[in-house]
Amino acid sequence: MNPIFTKMVDAVEAANAAPDDYINASDGLKYCGKCRTPKEAFFPADLQAQGFTKHPVMCKCAAERRERKEAKRREYERMSHMTMLRSEAFHDMPAALWRFESAAVTTPQLAKARGYAQNWDEFKKAGIGRLLFGNVGTGKSYAAGCIANALIDRLESVLFVGMSDVVNRMQGNFGTDRDHYMKSLMRPDLLILDDLGAERNTSFGKERVFDVVDKRLLTGKPMIVTTNIPLSVMKQAADLDDRRIFDRILEVCVPIRFDGENFRKGNASANIKKAAEMLNG
Template identity: 30%
Template structure:
């Protein structure tokens, strides 16, 4: 998945810290145990000597089978005696071993050259933390999407808001469950406070849990940061061009709130067009009616939204005022 190098490096540092901490704690426990139980100190010295003798056998290519069997038998006897002493003194058998979070890879993040599931989980956690900096990700799930806020009374166009919201919810849930790098892009439009951002983030929640990278931001914030990046002002930006164009799923919220100038329009066009050309899914939401979008943007943008995105029209009253 398209995680950034920075995120991979963060995950690596977290795992290294876990591994080193487990080893350090084990060393400290071992020192304490050897002070309390002198017999174990002798056993540890004996095990180290056996290890050295085994290494020498292979190094000098001597007749090793019989000697190796003898050394292993001695090692097993010492380990058994150590376990007996630890139990007798109230310690578990593995008290002197590192207690790793992931025993499969010993907190190294890799098994036989392949990424361990623990590193995948760390990356997911980091991705969730990154998106949560800008949006209430934990509050916006499918289970927390409340259909009761939507009226069951038909509107003037005979559409029942609750039925429409229920249909959109079901479609978005299926979209998230089946998400892949080949998924279509979605376009959410309708009045303010109708759940567009909530469902966008609910999809992001599921997509992150599936191991994909997600970038969430408002149109205004992303345009501002990409402009700053272009002119070399990168000290305080949250979004980069590579991140916005390269993530597995981009959630571009509040289209139309960016500053109304040619640079912003060019930036929106580049985002929409580049991600379509590279086949990367995008979710765009706006409070604008479509005729208003056509007034604000040229057809290069609106034609792509209507022709390449799956549209979802949200209707009803602002649920934040209920």
């Protein structure tokens, strides 16, 4: 037998040894004293003829220990990757904790948003997004954030940005810098453009919005757009620049109307009441 190979086998056997191991008289192989499964196996007959008789194998409990260790390693890597995705998704949005499970009320709109996340694979393949429209404070951004976190839990990449921030960034960047920023908007699996219409109402702003929406559409990747602009206004826009933007969005984003009470006003009232109670002792 090759002396180098012999040393390797001996080293493995030594690492694989335990005080309660024993030799099974029926086959002459070493067995684990704990799980009573083999720690050795015979080489094929042709190798045995060359002097290679037995080689170490993992017993059942050793294999299970290795699998547990691997599972912990995989879970650590998954959680690390998830943390990175979440930090990249919410640069300027306090949405990292927005989740369907923690919503105070599950509205029909939030249920539809959850359905989008649950059927993400089909929507992603088809490049279909959502248009969340309605009055201020009705939960559009919260629903988008819940979708984002649900997808990040599945290790999908998301970017959640305010539309006014996008326009401002593009106005402050030129040439290569603007190209790099545009590419960063195209890279994630899902792009969330929050508060369409909040950006400055200028020809430059509208052109930049169209550029982002149009290029995102051409990538075939989904986007979610939130806006206070009524759907009827979007469909009947008289301004050519606005109509170009809205038509592109409606081409790939299925609308969900958010209505009802203004949650922000409700939260503000509750906070004011709580503060008054504290001040009054």
